[in-house]
Amino acid sequence: MQATAVDLSVQLGRLRLANPVVTVSGTCGYGMEYAPYFDLARLGAFTTKAVTPEPRIGNEPDRICEVRAGMLNAIGLANVGLEAFVRDKLPELPKLGCPALVNVAGHSIDDYVKVCRALDPLPGIAGLELNVSCPNVADGLVFGTDPGLLRELVTAVRGVVRRALLIVKLSPNVSDVAAMARAAIEGGAEALSVINTLLGMAIDIDEWRPMLANGTGGLSGPAIKPIAVQMVSRVYRAVARDVGVPIIGMGGVQTWEDAVEFLLAGATAVGVGTALFIDPTTPGKICDGLAAYLQRRGLASVRELVGQLKLGEGGSSARPGPAAG
């Protein structure tokens, strides 16, 4: 049989991505750090580390701690700040060879508006991702856990973002992620990243202290994947599908099989984060695996997977079988 090329491209709102694999903010620096290890042009898109109005040195070490099937981090949004980002990092972004998304963080609505207003007109930025869910700074979770505040924040930013795709990254540390998704979309989000890290803690039993200097940190890695898949599915079905807002699904993705799960759950693109620390060539391997999977299934495009999860109305499996009883 003749092997036909499958189409891996996806449409993330107004952005066309060559494939659905996106690097996750905070796990891939500002761009060129991974250039020695793999061809960044093979990515669907790249997401920078968070940019705040002023430079931040971040939290005291220890900043990370490995846990079973995952890791905790409390970096504290260490970054060079808006001015140095524009001067030193932005000129590097075109070298990536793929669309660049810039993650934006702040303490107040004014902070986000200031950074987004400055970055939006600059060339080389395809999208702005609002980090409203960093669990490692004093008030980082406030915007990410209060729907009213989130709507207000996104509305304010929407007013100054004209060119770049506006993405909001949701926190899983809420009782109903769909309510947050709705608030972000009402504010004007064009895409959603689901999910950020889960708040966690690990304890040194010799010292009776937290393993992280910050006390708590964000849990990432394969440990959180089932939670992330569930939240993508929930956001997709409850909110995003009906209004046509695409989701970047992320949380513990390590293999192409993981990516397929996220796509079926309703993600249009899939973020790879913690896995990059272990193997920076993971995105290429996922693309290869996805292409082979589509071919085996006789599918022409990766888009045919998005949201195809078979799920009954009550959330039960719609798998046919003998009736219970």
Place this chain on the structure above:
Amino acid sequence: MVTWTPGVPLNPIDEFFQRETVLRRPFSIGGLRRRGATCEIDIIGRTIGPGTRFLGSMKPGDETDILGPLGRPFIPVEGVMVHVLVSGGVGFPPLLWFADRLQRERRRATAVCGARTRDLLPLTMTAEPDSGGRETMCASEFAASSAPTIITSDDGTIGMKGTTADALTGLLDRLGNDAAVYTCGPERMMRRVAEICAARRVACRAALERVMGCGMGTCQSCVVALKDESERGWHYELCCTHGPVFDAARVMWESHA
């Protein structure tokens, strides 16, 4: 009924549970021999947790993969008579690599290796080291690079009873401080070595160890605080890419003296 995972022995089950690690482990390169398109790398470590236990359980022929070389190595300080390599415990591998370089550049090196006790010093002794803290060709790993070695142990079970700091003090006295010092080992020991060097205006470079996530400068976890002229008086640099070797005089040590 039993359950098993392919490739994982049926027991001990504890080993299996603890193997659910995700991150790579950083190691220094102790030696490197090129053979055509392949090379042999010496890695020396101690089992301290699930990751090193897993690596230690590997057998000849087992496969794994490595990412490297990463970071910046020791560079010889110019214009000194002797290059002194001070290690604690299993901190000596990067200094072995460095001793080889020094020999190739026809520079003179002396090693000082210490441990709490004999069993925690995995060097091959071809002769009993001097108990008075004099350097001899006793450790074959350093002797291979023509570097004589002073051995110390806290409990006196091997070499000189005392610390590497004690031995370094005696050695620098004998050399009239015409030396540069390179150190790797527990932070407390490196701090003491750095203080001795600073008091004598002897250059000192330290290979630091930090909790690392990626080794490539992206996760921002392995920060080292370095003194500077700014208002704050210090800034962070990354151990993995800016280091792990730093000018010891600039390091703000995490341990107390």
